[in-house]
Amino acid sequence: MFKDELLFFVVMLGIFLIILFSIFLYLVMKKIRETKKRESIEAYKEELQLPLFHFLREGAEEVEVGRDPLQIRALIELMAGFSQTFASEDILMRIRLFAEDHFDGEIKKHLRHRRWSMRMNGLYWIEDFGMRTMTVELDRVYQSRRLTKQEEIQILKIYIKNGSSDVMKALMHPKHEFTEFEYSLLFQALGNEDFEGLMEAAGELPEVMHHSLIDSIGMRQNPHYAGFLEEKLGSASSEIRIRALKAIVAMEHYLPPDLLAEHLESDSWQERLMAIKVCEYVRNPELTGLLIGLMRDPSFYVRSQAAQAIMRLERGQEILKEMAVSEEDLYARDMAEQWLERGRIT
Amino acid sequence: MNISDAWGNVLLGIGWFVLIYMILVISFYTILLVISMFQLRKSYQLDDWEPYEELLHLSQTKPVSILVPAYNESVGIMATVRSLLSIEYPEYEVIIVNDGSTDDSLEKLIETFQLVKIKWVIRQQLETQPVKAVYQSKLYKNLLVVDKANGGKADALNAGINVSNFPYFCSIDGDSVLERSAFLKVMKPIIESDGDVIASGGSIRIANGCDIESGEIVKIGLSRSPLVVMQVIEYLRAFLMGRIGLSRHNLLLIVSGAFGVFSKSWVIRAGGYAHTVGEDMELVVRLHRFVKEEKADKQIVYVPDPVSWTEAPESMKYLRRQRSRWHRGLFESLWIHKKLLFNPKYGSIGMVSMPYFLIIEFLGPVVELTGYLIMIVSLLFGGVYLEFAILLFLLSIFYGSILSMSAVLLEEWTIRKYPKASDIMKLFFYSLTETLWYRPLTVLWRCEGIIDFLRKKRGWGEMARKGVSK
Numbered sequence: 001m002f003k004d005e006l007l008f009f010v011v012m013l014g015i016f017l018i019i020l021f022s023i024f025l026y027l028v029m030k031k032i033r034e035t036k037k038r039e040s041i042e043a044y045k046e047e048l049q050l051p052l053f054h055f056l057r058e059g060a061e062e063v064e065v066g067r068d069p070l071q072i073r074a075l076i077e078l079m080a081g082f083s084q085t086f087a088s089e090d091i092l093m094r095i096r097l098f099a100e101d102h103f104d105g106e107i108k109k110h111l112r113h114r115r116w117s118m119r120m121n122g123l124y125w126i127e128d129f130g131m132r133t134m135t136v137e138l139d140r141v142y143q144s145r146r147l148t149k150q151e152e153i154q155i156l157k158i159y160i161k162n163g164s165s166d167v168m169k170a171l172m173h174p175k176h177e178f179t180e181f182e183y184s185l186l187f188q189a190l191g192n193e194d195f196e197g198l199m200e201a202a203g204e205l206p207e208v209m210h211h212s213l214i215d216s217i218g219m220r221q222n223p224h225y226a227g228f229l230e231e232k233l234g235s236a237s238s239e240i241r242i243r244a245l246k247a248i249v250a251m252e253h254y255l256p257p258d259l260l261a262e263h264l265e266s267d268s269w270q271e272r273l274m275a276i277k278v279c280e281y282v283r284n285p286e287l288t289g290l291l292i293g294l295m296r297d298p299s300f301y302v303r304s305q306a307a308q309a310i311m312r313l314e315r316g317q318e319i320l321k322e323m324a325v326s327e328e329d330l331y332a333r334d335m336a337e338q339w340l341e342r343g344r345i346t
Numbered sequence: 347m348n349i350s351d352a353w354g355n356v357l358l359g360i361g362w363f364v365l366i367y368m369i370l371v372i373s374f375y376t377i378l379l380v381i382s383m384f385q386l387r388k389s390y391q392l393d394d395w396e397p398y399e400e401l402l403h404l405s406q407t408k409p410v411s412i413l414v415p416a417y418n419e420s421v422g423i424m425a426t427v428r429s430l431l432s433i434e435y436p437e438y439e440v441i442i443v444n445d446g447s448t449d450d451s452l453e454k455l456i457e458t459f460q461l462v463k464i465k466w467v468i469r470q471q472l473e474t475q476p477v478k479a480v481y482q483s484k485l486y487k488n489l490l491v492v493d494k495a496n497g498g499k500a501d502a503l504n505a506g507i508n509v510s511n512f513p514y515f516c517s518i519d520g521d522s523v524l525e526r527s528a529f530l531k532v533m534k535p536i537i538e539s540d541g542d543v544i545a546s547g548g549s550i551r552i553a554n555g556c557d558i559e560s561g562e563i564v565k566i567g568l569s570r571s572p573l574v575v576m577q578v579i580e581y582l583r584a585f586l587m588g589r590i591g592l593s594r595h596n597l598l599l600i601v602s603g604a605f606g607v608f609s610k611s612w613v614i615r616a617g618g619y620a621h622t623v624g625e626d627m628e629l630v631v632r633l634h635r636f637v638k639e640e641k642a643d644k645q646i647v648y649v650p651d652p653v654s655w656t657e658a659p660e661s662m663k664y665l666r667r668q669r670s671r672w673h674r675g676l677f678e679s680l681w682i683h684k685k686l687l688f689n690p691k692y693g694s695i696g697m698v699s700m701p702y703f704l705i706i707e708f709l710g711p712v713v714e715l716t717g718y719l720i721m722i723v724s725l726l727f728g729g730v731y732l733e734f735a736i737l738l739f740l741l742s743i744f745y746g747s748i749l750s751m752s753a754v755l756l757e758e759w760t761i762r763k764y765p766k767a768s769d770i771m772k773l774f775f776y777s778l779t780e781t782l783w784y785r786p787l788t789v790l791w792r793c794e795g796i797i798d799f800l801r802k803k804r805g806w807g808e809m810a811r812k813g814v815s816k
Binding site: 002003005006009010012013016017020023024027028031032035115116117118120121124128150179180181182184185188215218219250300304331334335337338340341342 | 387388390464482540736744751752755762
């Protein structure tokens, strides 16, 4: 009765087993081959490390590069490591020139690879080495229909670093929808001139870019933009005010006590929290009363931050000690005790 | 028609049902396998560091509280803490929650990390057993130990959430060892999505057979125990085949308790961990449910690359206990959230994920066991029934061995964590034998879990550990 079915399943099972065993044999052989290749690459790296280091540090005689792709691979890996270690302009220039002379072919091969990971690796190397000779190839990948979001971000970063003139347009009209984080990543790479251009266009930027711009000002820590942030503190949007305060904290910009007081009394707990963080380095005794008041805040985080800010005041420990003994608000008293103990440990 | 014929027809009827069920399940797994193949191969040989490097330096990289519930984990806890203290992440705190251990876990921690009892104001956002004390390390300012009355794993995690300072928390088992960059990798989707991803889970792999020194994986290897090797294969199959496919369409209902990051505010709003034996799955189902009810557009994802290495049971006794408990936990989660099943209001979670977990994951062992019984009975009947038994057996080879062999090959084709060719050979040939011994055993244990649930058995049962670190 089941003769046909049995035959069908036996044949199917046989076919599957043959396929799986063939793939297995292929993968095992590939693994053995690649292990050997890796050993050769490591041996090359061992051999080339010192001469390459001398070449980069002292401009000594250039390392001789043969045709062996494994040697090129070893050099790329070594150079990528060096590019992350050194910050000197001279060394970075030598890395760039060396890469442009010797890695061009290998990186192009990667950029034309069918697999996304290979193309990404190629893009990472171009950025690491600061290569300028790959523009045509980069444009090709950028215009390609299979361009992924990660590739687009990486290419834009390289464009930015290479000072490409069309980059602002590309940022304003991306091929994929970017998140705030992704915009921040790109804004971080912008040179001063481009960033200035972005600041000028701030009013026209979509919300997501505007938020990232404010975050990026904080990361750049350039006091030149403090006025812009102070202006944002007057915004009707509490989100913008919070971000502006966060950026002000990041660059440790001084805010006058009366302005800070306004934010310490805000309806939004996140805004109060950020304003307290400003108080931590402003350390103005005029704000002590407000900070003590914030120890009774409905928000746990605000109470904790207020205690931390009080700790940093000149008479901070005394104030907290008094609160730990005589404060009527039990939450505030607990918080004062906790920060006194934390202060003892840290 | 005589009785024997009637019995034979019943046998054949059930047999056909099992056969069709198995073919459907094999087809479903094959689809997941194909999705995973494309997904994993895409990132094969991607630079291990470049995509994550920037996360170390950007202020958008949110700080994380790492919660380690510990109940009698004296053997493994030191290695776990050490591995956590050396991870690459810009800002984090490690909170060990000693859940009323009766061994010397707390004393060891106090001595090794120079812990000092401190006053700690606890924000009681989730109900827990009373916290007896909070300690802070004098050596590592970001290491806290919470000593509390025993309340179970869920209770310990809730206490950890209450004590934690940061907006994201990660739950780690007390016997796990994390790879150094695992945190950056698992947090990446959360950071990049501006918070649209509210939970992210990494892979769990088995540490038995690996060389671990001072909380760091030095060499990846395989255990000599066949039982452990089979578990390695099982984990590969579950993580690489199952979760990638489900995660791609936001259908994931499990983020392993051994390594998962969650948005604290969403977890608190959803009510924290519940006191079930499968608290990790239950939380994820509840989060999905809560997100749908709030009409929010949030995702829960799985990231295959970051790995937490954990100790697997080496004896039948403890493996049986673990599997039966897992199955009980699975049913508890499905039962608590039965409202979601086939409910279009909950979108793909109600219409795909929940039915998948009920029909394939939960009922699978029952159908499989029925299949095994039919095979045995058919053998006794002989004739056409013998042929039917052979047919079922052939199919069960597809269901077990072939899919597991494919999972092993998938790992070697895409991720390649095992450096030695001999390890891959061992995994491949062991997976070929799965249908003959390991799968029937796990089927029995999982069915036992259902019986335990019906008998209202509660609790975890003891688990002996040798420790994975030197």
